[in-house]
Amino acid sequence: MSKPQIVIVGAGPAGMxxxxxxxxxxxxxxVLEQHPDLEREFRGELLGPSVLPALDSLGILPMLTERGFARPGVERRMFVGAKRRVTLPGGAELGAQISQPGLLALLHELCSRHPHYQLDFKTTALSAVREGERVTALVVRREGREERVEGDVFVVCNGRNSRLRKDLGLDVELSEKPDSTLWLRFDFADAPEALPRTVDVHMFGKGVVVVHFATAGKPRLQIAYSAPGDVGALRKDLPALRERLLPTLPEGLRELVAARIDDRMESQVLAVAIDRLKTWHVPGMLFLGDAAHTMSPAGGQGLNLAIRDSIVAANHMIDAVRAGTPIDAPVFARIxxxxxxxIxxxxxxxLRAHRMVHKPLFVEHMMFTMLGVVMRFKTFAIPPPPPVEPRHAVRATPQ
Ligand SMILES: Cc1cc2nc3c(=O)[nH]c(=O)nc-3n(C[C@H](O)[C@H](O)[C@H](O)COP(=O)(O)OP(=O)(O)OC[C@H]3O[C@@H](n4cnc5c(N)ncnc54)[C@H](O)[C@@H]3O)c2cc1C
Known part of the structure; x- marks a missing residue:
């Protein structure tokens, strides 16, 4: 039996x-990707224990580390206010910081060794073509022209605000819009020793949360500033940004950041969303990653969950190909x-975390004090997510 042609929309972590x-x-x-390349800034960069063993068994993590695109042993630390370090019931969180462009470029390079792989850049999926109920093709725009892309199975990994979701009129069962986040990035090439080695999350009460970490592979500091109201306005009002941001930063970073808040600073506003499709598939088409369930940056999980989705999807899809059965509704339903x-x-x-950070600072202090007391007497057993193993892992090797 001939193998099905799979069309993947979106060359993000889920798709690649x-x-x-x-x-x-x-x-x-x-793979169809709307951008001309795999460069992307302001995306999830911290991989946790729920995906690291899988990426290790695929050989991806060692190659990324070798190329300087992964920094293992990075701890995420939580603080109430500027200085008080607190512990969550799950204990210390250790992960690997990765460069998303580095990860995607490596996967593209490894896939390109195979003649049955094709990645079309500058190709935007516009709508789905259906014959009866089944999706049988996509209408895409490429080089200013519309054309059809045929396939046997379509997997939509095109992230938040997926237009194919809207095109198919799919219902969502959850749609929350917590406060927006202003992402800032500063060049620290002249002060790399000042870059933090941890990912630090500071909660300042009433919705203000500030996260800082160094980008993997490049000497840059990233700061995510979340607060109620229009954080986007702060991009244009640099004195106001200085006034609100600088007091939240640790002393070692404050002056260095102050000197860099100018028109060289890079920024992006993330309209945070938490949503989920009621059903992740229609005949012929499956949604994965943020396209199926958009995550907020809280807890840094979106990247990890998207990768776990794809590992599970590959397990079931390859099972079906090997068994010579179609990749259809029952396979999608199992995934x-x-x-x-x-999810x-x-x-x-x-959602609980977003509600918690809206409490006043003194309430947050009290909550963590009480939590600390309880944790002295009771160990919280937060079950880790079930293991996700790539059952058909082919280990990548440098050529
Ligand atoms: C500013 C920002 C900060 C974030 N911070 C964190 C964090 O700290 N920790 C964390 O874990 N997660 C974070 N996330 C979320 C994380 O990056 C995502 O959850 C993760 O990238 C989801 O992967 P994905 O492959 O599903 O989608 P995406 O990474 O969004 O990839 C989707 C791909 O599809 C392409 N595409 C979109 N539409 C089309 C179309 N119509 N046709 C063709 N191609 C298309 C896009 O160009 C993109 O390459 C952040 C996200 C953003 C936007």
Missing amino acids: VLAYQLVTNGVPVR EGERRPE EAAQAGQ
């Missing part, structure tokens, strides 16, 4: 991790069924 597993198992894949409980729990946790 899926592509890698399918392609290395001999399944033909065509969604395996992923849904973790629902993670989104519920993010």
Whole structure:
């Protein structure tokens, strides 16, 4: 039986991790990406224990580390206010900081070793073509022209605000819009020794949360500033940005950042969303990653969950190809069924976190004091997410 042609929309982490597993198992894949390259800034960069073993077994993590695009052993630390370090019931969180462009470029390079892989840049999926109920093609725009892309199975990994979701009129069962986040990036090439080695999250009460960390692979400091109201206005009002941001920073960073708040500073506003499709598939088409369930940056989970989605999807899709059965509704339902409980729990946790950071600072202090007392007598057993193993792992090797 001939193998199905899989079309993946979006060359983000969900799309490229899926592509890698399918392609290395001999399944033909065509990826459509709207951007001209894989460069992207202001995205999830911290990989946690829920995906690191899987990326290790695929050989991706060692190659990323070798190339300087992954920094293992990075701790995420939580603070109430500027100085008081607090512990969450799950204990210390250690992960690896990665460069998303580095990860995506490596996956593209590894996939490109196979003749049955194709990635089309500057190609935007506009709408789905249906024959009866089934999606059989996509209308895409490329080089200013519209054309059709045919395939047997379509996997939509095009992230938040997925237009295919809207095009198909899919229902959402959750749609929350917490405060927006202003992402800032500063060049620290002349002061790399000042860059933090940890990812530090500071909660200042009434919705103000400030996160700082160094970008993997480049000497840059990233700061995420979340607060109620129009944080986007702060991009244009640099005195106001200085007034609000600088007092929140540790002393070692404050002056260095103050000297860099000018028109060389890079910034982006993230309209934070937490949403989820009611059903992640229609005949012929499956949604994964942020396209199926957009995550807030709270807890830094979106990247990890998108990768876990793709590992599970590849397991079931390759099972079907090997069994010679179609990749259709029952396969999609198994993928969604395996992923849904973790996604629902993670989104519920993010909503709780957003509510908690809206309390006044003194209430946050009290909550963590009480939590500390309880944790002295009672160990909280927060079950880790179930292991996600790439069952058809083909280990990547440098050529
Ligand atoms: C500013 C910002 C900061 C973030 N910070 C964190 C963080 O600290 N920690 C964390 O874990 N997560 C964070 N996230 C979330 C994390 O980056 C995402 O959850 C993760 O990237 C989701 O992966 P994905 O592959 O599903 O989607 P994406 O990474 O969004 O990739 C989607 C891809 O599809 C392409 N695309 C979109 N539409 C089309 C179309 N119509 N046709 C063709 N291609 C299309 C896009 O160009 C993109 O390459 C952040 C996200 C943003 C935007």
